[in-house]
Amino acid sequence: MSAPSVLRSAARLDCFQVLCAAACVLVVGVLALIFWEILHGAWPAMKKLGTGFLTGTDWVPHRGRFGVLPFIIGTIATSLIALLLAFPPGLAIAIFLSEDFLPRPVRQLVRFVVELLAAIPSVVYGLWGIFVVVPMVQTAGTWASERFGEVPLFAGPAYGNSLIAAGLVLALMILPTITAIARSSLVAVPHALREGAYALGATRWEAIFGVILPAAAPGVVAATILALGRAMGETMAVAMLIGNSSRLSWSLFAPSGTLASLLANQFGEAEGLQISALLYASLVLIAFTLAVNAAGELVLRYTERRTAGLR
Amino acid sequence: MTTDAAPTEAVTAPPAPGAPDIIRVRDFNFFYGANQVLKGINLDIPEKRVTGFIGPSGCGKSTLLRSFNRMNDLIDGARHTGDIRLAGRSIYSADLEVIALRRLVGMVFQKSNPFAKTIYENVVYGLRIAGVRDRDTLDEAVERSLRGAALWNEVKDRLNDSALGLSGGQMQRLCIARAIANRPKILLMDEPCSALDPIATMRIEELIGELKSEYTIVLVTHNMQQATRCSDFTAFFYLGDLVEFGKTNVLFTNPTEKRTEDYITGRFG
Numbered sequence: 381m382s383a384p385s386v387l388r389s390a391a392r393l394d395c396f397q398v399l400c401a402a403a404c405v406l407v408v409g410v411l412a413l414i415f416w417e418i419l420h421g422a423w424p425a426m427k428k429l430g431t432g433f434l435t436g437t438d439w440v441p442h443r444g445r446f447g448v449l450p451f452i453i454g455t456i457a458t459s460l461i462a463l464l465l466a467f468p469p470g471l472a473i474a475i476f477l478s479e480d481f482l483p484r485p486v487r488q489l490v491r492f493v494v495e496l497l498a499a500i501p502s503v504v505y506g507l508w509g510i511f512v513v514v515p516m517v518q519t520a521g522t523w524a525s526e527r528f529g530e531v532p533l534f535a536g537p538a539y540g541n542s543l544i545a546a547g548l549v550l551a552l553m554i555l556p557t558i559t560a561i562a563r564s565s566l567v568a569v570p571h572a573l574r575e576g577a578y579a580l581g582a583t584r585w586e587a588i589f590g591v592i593l594p595a596a597a598p599g600v601v602a603a604t605i606l607a608l609g610r611a612m613g614e615t616m617a618v619a620m621l622i623g624n625s626s627r628l629s630w631s632l633f634a635p636s637g638t639l640a641s642l643l644a645n646q647f648g649e650a651e652g653l654q655i656s657a658l659l660y661a662s663l664v665l666i667a668f669t670l671a672v673n674a675a676g677e678l679v680l681r682y683t684e685r686r687t688a689g690l691r
Numbered sequence: 692m693t694t695d696a697a698p699t700e701a702v703t704a705p706p707a708p709g710a711p712d713i714i715r716v717r718d719f720n721f722f723y724g725a726n727q728v729l730k731g732i733n734l735d736i737p738e739k740r741v742t743g744f745i746g747p748s749g750c751g752k753s754t755l756l757r758s759f760n761r762m763n764d765l766i767d768g769a770r771h772t773g774d775i776r777l778a779g780r781s782i783y784s785a786d787l788e789v790i791a792l793r794r795l796v797g798m799v800f801q802k803s804n805p806f807a808k809t810i811y812e813n814v815v816y817g818l819r820i821a822g823v824r825d826r827d828t829l830d831e832a833v834e835r836s837l838r839g840a841a842l843w844n845e846v847k848d849r850l851n852d853s854a855l856g857l858s859g860g861q862m863q864r865l866c867i868a869r870a871i872a873n874r875p876k877i878l879l880m881d882e883p884c885s886a887l888d889p890i891a892t893m894r895i896e897e898l899i900g901e902l903k904s905e906y907t908i909v910l911v912t913h914n915m916q917q918a919t920r921c922s923d924f925t926a927f928f929y930l931g932d933l934v935e936f937g938k939t940n941v942l943f944t945n946p947t948e949k950r951t952e953d954y955i956t957g958r959f960g
Contacts, residue, residue: 480767572804576866579760579798580817580873581790590820595807 415666422663425656433660439626439642441650446657448639448664450626454543455638455668458618459611461547462554467604470558474603475588477559478566491563498556506620509549514540514621517548521633532630541623544632546641549617554607561606565599566592598683605676609669615640639665710737713877713907714759719773721754723766728754730931732773736924741899741908743922743939745915747954750928752911756879759909760796761789778876794821797870797906798879802886803862805854805869810837810846813854813865817873832872839905840868841898860891867898877907885913896921915955919943927951 425433429446436447476482477491521538528534569592577587593600623635624645637645639661647658712735721729729751736742744752754763761782763769775782782792794817805813814833815823823829833850837843842864846857854865863883870878880899884892899908899921912918918925919939926936927948935942935951946952953959 570804572800572802573806575762575765575800576804576806576869577816578765579762579793579800580820580869581794582816582820583790586820590816591806597807 418659418662418666422656422659425653425660428653429657429660433657434664437626437628441646441654441657444653446654446660447626448642448657448661450628451637451639451642451661452664452668453628454622454636455612455640455665457543457636458546458550458622458638459608461544461632462550462611463604463608465548465551466555466558466607470555470603470607471562471600473555473559474562474566474600475593477563479584479588494556494559496556497552498560502553502614502616503620505549505553506617509545509617509621513545513548517542517545517633525631525633533632536629536631536634538631538633539623539635541621541635542631542633543622543636546618546622546636546638547632549621550611550614553614553617554611557607557610558603561603562596562600565596565603568599569595598680601679601683602676605672605679609672609676612638612672613640613665613669615644619644639668710740712736713738713778714909715776716755717774717776719755719758719771719775721751721758721763721771722769724768728931729758729771732933734926734933734936736907736909738907739903739905740923741903741910741921743918743925744909744911744928745913745918745925745954746928746934747959748913749930751931752926752928753881755928756881756909756911757798759877759879760793760798762798764789794873795875796877796879797873797875799863799866799870799881799883801882803859803866805857805862805865808854809851810854810857810865811850814868814872816869821873836868836872837865839871839902840864841894841901842868858891860887860894863887863891863895864898867895867902871902871906875906877909878902880908880910882911882913884917892917915943927954929954 425446429436433446433448434452435449436445437449438445438447439450473490473494477487477494482490518538518540521534521540521542521544524534525536525538529536573591573595574587577591582590618638619641622637622641624637624641625635626637626642627634629636643658643662643665646654650658714734714736716732716734716736719729719732720727728749732751732755734755744756746752757763758771758775759777759782763771777792777795780787806816808816811833812819814836815829818829818832823832834843834847837846842861845861846852846865854862857865863886867878867883884895887895896917899910902908903923910918910922912921922939924937925939925942927934927942927946927950929950935946935948942951943955946955
């Protein structure tokens with residue numbers, strides 16, 4: 381009686397293992413195929429343009445000039461602007477929602493609303509940006525360039541579709557990522573640590589900033605890095621707002637471009653070497669997001685080791 | 692030491708011989724919502740002695756301990772009636788800030804809770820939040836406190852390492868060092884050894900014996916051997932009542948209450 385049932389469950393286990401293994405192979409295989417296909421498509425451009433592609437500042441497809449540096453800079457600049465703008469309020473909201481400042485139902489509601497931000501499709505953010513953020517940015521930019529025109533960041537004519545418009549909307553888009561992950565790591569800080577701080581005469585703020593935040597640091601770092609990765613890869617809203625220019629400029633109010641927006645804008649009408657160059661650009665983008673995630677993983681491991689034994 | 696006109700004379704607390712009282716609990720009732728967990732407690736805790744609180748789980752001993760530094764304030768729906776006086780002054784009086792109270796009444800918890808900081812920063816945390824910036828003062832406090840907690844020799848060469856790399860017993864002694872860095876008058880210990888192995892427990896118990904020359908210690912323990920080893924006085928709580936309080940050797944050898952005798956002889960609990 382017992383032997384067959386053991387056999388049966390062993391067979392079932394085998395079947396289950398095979399299914400799981402197949403799923404793993406499938407995922408890894410698809411990833412490898414995507415990578416191979418991009419590499420294959422980018423190869424002609426890589427052979428022809430070499431590393432000059434990465435340092436070139438001209439992107440003039442009909443003359444066969446492909447320099448991706450302005451888009452690399454645009455990608456980094458928009459992501460950093462977004463992170464700078466989203467991190468302080470994102471963390472503040474996370475702290476607010478993880479402490480008992482508000483009654484629990486209100487906190488749940490605020491949390492739900494913030495996480496709802498993540499559910500809005502990118503194109504809707506883009507539309508909202510066009511109708512609301514772009515005009516505001518234009519007004520503010522004109523004002524700033526009239527008064528602080530000597531400062532490179534505000535120099536030149538102010539456009540609505542610009543680096544800062546894209547950065548602002550990106551900030552809103554990555555805010556829920558930061559808040560959600562930071563909040564859950566703050567909530568996971570053992571209650572004993574709070575008590576320990578209070579028992580030594582700490583005020584609530586001293587406990588939060590001196591004890592709870594340091595203990596939640598790995599999660600906050602992870603939140604930041606995931607948000608940065610998301611901002612770098614975000615395509616639709618950025619393509620709608622950034623102005624899609626390949627001109628390098630210091631001005632926050634000048635049109636710019638990112639790797640993702642370049643791909644979205646030009647792929648439809650590209651031909652010949654341009655297609656290959658765009659695939660080369662997408663390799664660069666993949667390299668960037670990969671590097672960010674790898675760096676994040678390293679930082680996370682380091683900070684986790686430092687705070688190991690806390691939980 | 693001021694003597695107050697207590698509202699009522701202590702019902703269950705006998706005079707504590709040999710030492711003046713530092714904590715006086717008077718008609719203290721404590722509630723979590725509708726649930727009364729302490730019933731009319733009257734108790735005088737003598738200065739620079741170890742007073743053990745024993746009793747089965749849920750008897751209220753930890754609640755009373757956590758009332759002394761008002762840690763129960765953090766719990767929703769907690770309220771009390773009656774009074775607790777510390778060196779003659781009500782801990783609930785408006786002119787005694789809860790932060791000042793907690794600096795006066797240090798606490799060591801059941802599970803050690805070092806912060807995600809270096810050993811050094813853990814010890815000086817209380818001083819830093821009190822605004823002490825002077826490096827020499829901090830250095831001096833670290834050595835004094837770690838020596839006081841019998842940890843100095845083990846960690847003096849790695850003060851800037853993370854506190855989270857210490858062993859369980861070392862972490863608990865670090866938490867004691869952190870508490871005494873504030874120079875409190877009273878140390879509350881809430882089952883400080885319950886998560887430790889016998890050797891680490893023995894070290895903490897030895898330390899308690901040394902610390903009582905400087906501090907008044909209130910020790911909650913589940914372990915009756917520990918109470919007999921460590922405490923000069925013992926209070927036995929049962930279902931929210933203070934059943935019996937007296938010198939440890941008297942309470943354990945010749946209890947006056949039947950419930951005390953039943954508990955210490957292991958008939959329940």
